[in-house]
Amino acid sequence: MKKLFSKALVVSSVLLLLISCKKEEPVTATIDINQIKKEIQAKENEFADTYNTGVVKEIGYFADGAITFPQNNQPVIGKEAIIEYLKSHVDSISKGRKISFTTTEVFPSKDGEQVVEIGYYKVLDSTNTVVNSGNYMTLFVKKDGKYYSLRDMSTSDLPN
Template sequence: MKQKIIDSILLSCLIALLIACQPKKEEPAAEPALDKEQIKKEIQAKENQFAELYNAGEVRNIGYYADDATSFSQNKPPLVGKTAIVEFLKAGIDASSRGNKISFVTNEVFVSADGNQVVEIGYYKLTDSTSVAINTGNYMVLFEKRKGEYVVVRDMSASDMPLD
């Protein structure tokens, strides 16, 4: 009986020793840290490009939105799909709006851990040809990285101008 106990202890020690001597499994290399400031600059560049095209009346060339994007605005139903959004933007550009300029400022970005999604919080300003503010407000945009490039999948804005 004593020998069985000793054998059991020796066997347990041998198993523990074998487990302890196993080589460590290599941990996967850590993902490179995301550069939030660089992503913010990239998003601001997208906003600048959008404003440039919009101000030039070339909204048909805006590659800003994903084909399946949805845009939420005040006092109207959501616009679903890039085509509907671009048509809405085109309808807002007429002879009376020529010379108006829109600009955007990216205030904050919130980046997902893998960098595939970015929520942008920003400020917009629409001025007339004499640089008088027609509309100002804030917006929120959800970007998703598709084919290596950020595109808008959801956006919404709110004017901070008083109601007439």
Template sequence: MKKALVAGILTYITACNSVKQESEAGVVDKEQIKKEIQAKEDEFAATYNTGELKNIGYYADDATSFFQNRAPLVGKESIIEFLRSDLASNSNKISFKTNEVFVSSDGKQIVEVGYFKVVDSSNATINSGNYMSLFEKRDDKYLCIRDMSISENPVE
């Protein structure tokens, strides 16, 4: 009886410890991920604002971007080509603010909700609005696989 009781207690302790380890391994740091996503947005804006679009590891090769008043841009090259043509016709500057992140329980997917602002060369706001981006962790880095934005400016 004593052996059975000791064996039962040991089994219970072992089971509790393995459950605890599994739950600790599954914990994601939402605030750290939010900082990481904001850093990606800051790097994207800084690169865009220099006028030289280089591969900064923001978009996945199979990304799709939904810009306003146009068909979806499919693939990283399509998105970059659109951004380059946009830069050729203006000297606007953009900034992004990550407001919220919704993180999957395993930390492999993140939906970001944020705010963007575009200013002209005199620093006057010419556009602002909100966006949502879906990031997926690939090769230990978050890459944007889908994004869309909406302007706060009234439709003319």
């Protein structure tokens, strides 16, 4: 009887140990890609609307440590430097021209805290003729429930 009790105690101890060591799977957030795409497109629309006014200001688009890689230029590092760069180049867009951005794809991280956006842009003159167009890629990070651009770059469809 003692042997049977000892075996039962050993078996139940081993089972208890195995059960307690079971690795719990992390809870993954449900990602709504369509909602994220809408949020990112809204950020792009806000950016275009502000830029098209010809008055570049703090628009809540860039993260503090953002870097942008503008066409035919060196990288611009930091939110304030990017805003100053945009201010110095706003005349190339705003005088009778309008820029627009279209988000074509988003690739969110599993937790939705980072999103890579792929899209295209176009610049129209006052007669709605396309004077420039191209593609871009932006890495967004989420802070306080909102997405901010951390890295972005674009390329023109026009020949050099």
